[in-house]
Amino acid sequence: MIRVFDDLESLSRAAARLFAEEAEKAVAERDRFCVALSGGSTPHRTYEILASESFRGRVPWHGVHIFWGDERCVPPDHPQSNARMARQALLDHVPLLPGNVHPVSGERLPAEAAGSYETELCRLFSGRMPRFDLIFLGMGSDGHTASLFPGGSALQERKRWAVEAQGPSGGPPRVTLTLPVLNEARLICFLVAGGNKAKTLARVIRGSNASHPLPAQRVVPWNGELFWYVDSEAAAQLGPSAAAGAGAEEKNRKDSTP
Numbered sequence: 733m734i735r736v737f738d739d740l741e742s743l744s745r746a747a748a749r750l751f752a753e754e755a756e757k758a759v760a761e762r763d764r765f766c767v768a769l770s771g772g773s774t775p776h777r778t779y780e781i782l783a784s785e786s787f788r789g790r791v792p793w794h795g796v797h798i799f800w801g802d803e804r805c806v807p808p809d810h811p812q813s814n815a816r817m818a819r820q821a822l823l824d825h826v827p828l829l830p831g832n833v834h835p836v837s838g839e840r841l842p843a844e845a846a847g848s849y850e851t852e853l854c855r856l857f858s859g860r861m862p863r864f865d866l867i868f869l870g871m872g873s874d875g876h877t878a879s880l881f882p883g884g885s886a887l888q889e890r891k892r893w894a895v896e897a898q899g900p901s902g903g904p905p906r907v908t909l910t911l912p913v914l915n916e917a918r919l920i921c922f923l924v925a926g927g928n929k930a931k932t933l934a935r936v937i938r939g940s941n942a943s944h945p946l947p948a949q950r951v952v953p954w955n956g957e958l959f960w961y962v963d964s965e966a967a968a969q970l971g972p973s974a975a976a977g978a979g980a981e982e983k984n985r986k987d988s989t990p
């Protein structure tokens with residue numbers, strides 16, 4: 733399902749609402765909500781809204797378990813750390829139980845960090861394939877998602893749950909969840925904003941170049957839902973049908989929600 737929003741602010745408010753709704757449902761049904769956060773800049777406003785006075789009371793934080801879709805292998809206080817961004821925007825402002833935040837050990841060697849992240853996943857999911865209630869993902873203009881980059885070996889991984897990955901040249905190594913874990917999720921929501929994503933988003937949504945799919949095209953939950961929350965700039969090349977349908981839906985929702 734694609735929803736096109738006028739701007740990043742309305743996209744972020746909708747993403748925060750989705751997080752709260754899914755958390756409420758998961759905690760009610762299964763006593764916990766396991767979510768994997770995305771890094772990058774797009775989700776930052778969503779995290780701030782979730783931490784805001786008017787919003788944070790909507791989430792049963794006691795039952796929330798926080799993971800990350802990927803992390804850069806840098807110390808936790810490094811400006812490029814995804815965990816640092818989430819802590820500053822959200823985690824330090826809400827009543828999570830201390831043992832329920834599961835960061836990648838970015839300060840360790842990539843292979844060790846990936847191994848210990850898998851061990852934590854194994855513990856939390858009792859040895860079974862991790863099935864997240866919600867995974868937020870971003871998308872780069874090259875079609876990467878999490879740290880699954882075009883042509884990267886991490887994209888081909890079919891057995892392991894988390895592996896080390898190489899980011900853009902000159903950047904730090906990373907650890908990423910693999911496609912099998914992403915596609916096991918109950919719900920995946922891509923958050924995509926900005927005109928620099930428009931060409932790639934159109935290619936991914938159309939499913940073109942199917943013989944050479946981009947990493948974001950490979951995210952197809954086999955027993956779950958896939959949402960795209962995009963702003964109007966990123967949706968610029970989607971064509972009237974996709975945008976109109978989603979936009980109309982968003983308008984209806986705006987009329988009905990507080």
Ligand code: 6PG
Binds near residue numbers: 770771878879
């Ligand atoms: C990361 C993310 C990465 C990000 C995209 C989009 O660690 O950088 O996991 O996949 O989501 O690169 O980034 P922006 O939101 O900054 O455009």
